Amino acid sequence: GTTWISAFSGGLLRIDAQGAMDSRPFYRCASRLNSTGVIQNRTLFIGADDQCVHAIDLSQTRGANRWDHTAGRGRTGWYINTPLMMIDGPLVVTISRDDCLYAFDLNGSEAWKITLPGQVLGSPVASAEHRLYFGAATGRDVRPTGCFVCLDTRTRQIVWRYETDAPIESTPVLGNDGLAYFGDNAGVVHAVDAGGRAVWTEQVPTAIRSAGTILSNGRLVFGQDDGSLVALRCEATSIATGWPKHLGTAQNNGIPSPGA
Numbered sequence: 001g002t003t004w005i006s007a008f009s010g011g012l013l014r015i016d017a018q019g020a021m022d023s024r025p026f027y028r029c030a031s032r033l034n035s036t037g038v039i040q041n042r043t044l045f046i047g048a049d050d051q052c053v054h055a056i057d058l059s060q061t062r063g064a065n066r067w068d069h070t071a072g073r074g075r076t077g078w079y080i081n082t083p084l085m086m087i088d089g090p091l092v093v094t095i096s097r098d099d100c101l102y103a104f105d106l107n108g109s110e111a112w113k114i115t116l117p118g119q120v121l122g123s124p125v126a127s128a129e130h131r132l133y134f135g136a137a138t139g140r141d142v143r144p145t146g147c148f149v150c151l152d153t154r155t156r157q158i159v160w161r162y163e164t165d166a167p168i169e170s171t172p173v174l175g176n177d178g179l180a181y182f183g184d185n186a187g188v189v190h191a192v193d194a195g196g197r198a199v200w201t202e203q204v205p206t207a208i209r210s211a212g213t214i215l216s217n218g219r220l221v222f223g224q225d226d227g228s229l230v231a232l233r234c235e236a237t238s239i240a241t242g243w244p245k246h247l248g249t250a251q252n253n254g255i256p257s258p259g260a
Contacts, residue, residue, distance in 0.1 A: 004044060004058075006033040012044070012056060012063060027056050027063030036083035036123070038092070040106070045092045047080025053094055053104060066108070073108025076100065083123040083171075087153055088130065095120045095134070101151070112156055117147055122171035122182075123211065128241045130154050133180050135168025146184055148172070150196060160196035164188070170222065171211035175236025183208020183222050189232060204230045214239050 003015040004026070012027035033054060037046030043066060044056040053074035055066040067073035077098030084094045091103040091111055099119055103111040118136030125133050132151045139145035146168040150159040166186035173181050179191045179199055185207045191199045208230075210223035220234040 002058075004037075006046070008032065012046075027054075027065075029054065029065075035080050035094070038084050038086055040086060040090065040092075043106075045084055045086075047076075047082070047084060047094050047096075049079050051076050051078055051080065051096070053080065053084065053092060053102075053108070055106075055108060068108070072110075074104055075110075076102050082120060085124060085126065087126055087132075093124065093132070095124065101132075103153075114151065114156055114158075117149065117158075117161065118167075121169040122209075125172055125174055126153070127174055131159065133172050133174065135164075135170060135172065135182055135184070137167030137169065144185070148180070148182060148190070148192060148196075150194075162190070162192050162196045162198070164190065166207075169209040173212035173214055173220070174240040175214055175220075175234060176238045176240050177234070177236040178240075179234070179236065181212050181214075181220050181234065181236075183210070183212070185209065187224075189220070189222065189230075191234065202232055204232075 005013045007013050010030050010032050011025040014026035015021045031048040031050035033046045033048045035047035037044050042059040044058055045053055047053050052069045056063045057066055076096035079097040080094055082095045087093055093103050095101050099116045101114045101116055105111050118138035120134050120136050122135055130153045135148050138147050144167050146164040146166055148162040152159050164184050166184040168184045170183040178194055181191050183189045187204045187207050189202045193199050207225040208222045212222045214220055214236050218234055218237055220232045222230055224230055
C-alpha cells in the first residue's frame with residue numbers, strides 16, 4: 001500500500017508500494033504536519049504547527065485540504081503534536097498545546113472542547129465504554145507532577161483523576177483485565193482500575209515515556225529512556241477493544257468507519 005510521510009519543511013510526501021517517492025510533495029503547506037494522523041474514508045486527518053487539523057483528500061493525484069481554516073474549520077488554540085484519534089460520532093479528537101482537547105465533526109466544525117488539567121504529550125486512548133484515558137504533566141509552576149485522567153465522551157466530564165509524583169508522557173495501554181497501564185517520568189509503572197484506583201505500581205530503572213503494549217503471554221512491555229525494553233507480568237492477555245493502541249485504526253479497534 002501507499003505510505004504517507006510528513007516532511008520537515010511542511011507538507012506531505014507519498015511513497016508507493018515499491019518504495020518510490022513522488023518527485024514533488026503530494027500535499028503542500030507551509031507548516032509541519034507534526035503529529036500522527038488517522039485515515040478515514042480516504043481522508044487523512046493530521047495536526048500541524050499552524051494550530052489546525054488538516055483533512056487531506058487522498059483520493060486524487062495531488063492532495064487538497066477539505067477543511068477551510070479561514071472559516072475556523074479544524075482550528076485549535078495552539079500547535080498540535082499529539083496523535084489524533086477517531087471516536088463514535090464519528091468525531092476527530094485532538095489535543096492541542098493550549099492544554100485543551102478538541103472534537104471535530106468530519107466537516108471540521110468544532111463539536112466540543114474541554115480544558116485539560118495539564119500538558120498532554122502522549123496519545124489518548126479510548127475504551128469501548130466511551131471513555132478516554134490519558135496522562136498529563138501538572139504542577140509546572142511549583143514542581144513537576146502528573147495525573148492520569150479518565151474522561152467520559154458522552155457527558156464530556158472528567159470522571160476521575162489519578163495523581164502521580166512525576167509527569168506522565170507515556171501513552172497508556174488498556175488491558176482485557178479492565179486495567180489501564182502507563183509509566184511516568186520517575187520510572188514508575190502504574191496499573192489503575194476503571195475507578196481510578198491503583199492496583200499495583202512497580203519501580204523500573206529509568207523514565208517511561210513510550211507507549212505500552214501487552215503481549216499474549218501476559219507481559220506488559222514499555223520502552224525506557226535508556227533505550228531498553230522492560231517487561232512486567234500482568235493479568236491481561238491482550239489489549240482491550242476500543243482504541244487502545246498507539247497508531248490504532250478504525251478497522252482493527254472496533255471504531256465505526258462509515259462509508260469505508
